[in-house]
Amino acid sequence: MTLIFAHRGASGTYPENTMLAFHEAERVKADGIELDVQLTKDGEIVIIHDDKVDRTTDGKGYVKDFTLKQIKKFNAAANFDKGKYKEPIPTLEEFLLWFKETEMICNIELKTTTITNQDLEDKVIALINKYQLEERIIISSFNHYSIVYCYRIAPNIETAPLYMEGLYMPWVYAQSIKAKAIHPYHKVTPDELVTLAQQNGIHVRPFTVNKKHDMKRFLKVKANAIITDYPEIALKLRD
DSSP: OOEEEEETTTTTTSOTTSHHHHHHHHHTTOSEEEEEEEEOTTSOEEEOSSSBSTTTSSOOSBGGGSOHHHHTTSOTTTTSGGGOOOOOOOBHHHHHHHHTTSOOEEEEEEOOOOSSOOHHHHHHHHHHHHTTOGGGEEEEESOHHHHHHHHHHOTTSEEEEEEOSOOSSHHHHHHHTTOSEEEEBGGGOOHHHHHHHHHTTOEEOOBOOOSHHHHHHHHHTTOSEEEESOHHHHHHHHO
16 A cells, blocks of 8 residues: 655645644544754754745744754744744654654654764654654655665664656665665656566655646555655545
């Protein structure tokens, strides 16, 4: 069965990467949640996609330049649906405290570009271990150095490279970095790629699958999961 992951929570209908969007994902019975993490100035892990707060909040500036106390003052829902919601930027720990009581899987995307500093990776893995969630977490990143590092320090946690371009035999690449899955952009994921990767023991979870015809295609070819802003629509199509 193709699992349905709520991209940044149910971000098509609620403000992305907020507890509101995560609660909605659970309410519609999504199988999993995808979210993004990065570090504040004082080294706390917060859930936000962009390296700046400008697009999603009422603040301006880089996430890394604010302390947790400062970043908590911003409204993470400020620019969604004419600002009808007021939601703080959640920390990963706040999320995991709630998440551990659910039955879902979580894909944590590490928003990091450095290959020399592994603070984010170390802290994320420490939290996963603290809440004993190793079996229910997948770590992904566009920074493949980052997921290789995660595999080396926590081989029991599944990793998956994210990529936007068409890769030749991506399952071979995934195997070479000890990843159990690939998370390709849906437009570079033809049906035969899904089938061949799975035949070679690599799970395929394309993102961001928002159109019904794309959802139907991946359901038909039995992708392991689809990552979508509209989990409720995808679930209705599947079930």
